[in-house]
Amino acid sequence: QVQLVESGGGLVQAGGSLRLSCAASGGTFSAYAMGWFRQAPGKERDVVAAVNWSGGSTYYRDSVKDRFTISRDNAKNTVYLQMNSLKPEDTAVYYCAADLRRAFNIRTHPKEYDYWGQGTQVTVSS
16 A cells, blocks of 8 residues: 655746655555646646656656656655746646556556545646
8 A cells, every 4th residue: 555645735926936745655665656647627637747666767748848847766755846937727736646567667647557645736826
């Protein structure tokens, strides 16, 4: 059983920055891939970024490339999402998720992930 707890969300003005953290417990954190997803009201949950077990391979959705950075610290069992140049359209609940079936490869569909955090709200004002 894996537990994931996100933190770092909040209210920020457009152009600002936030850093999300996701602390994992249970399982072997360094053995699985991790992802950040977001869900805005009335919309589907979509991948934002994902990282393999080592941090050596990453994925970003087009709309956040060059603004967001995903990273992980396996010694601290934590994955991060640094979000810069935030836009109002980034407003959503952000979730971290663990893919226990894969370590090396990255998947982007929510159904590929086994465990989820409770989510943290990110609101970007214009």
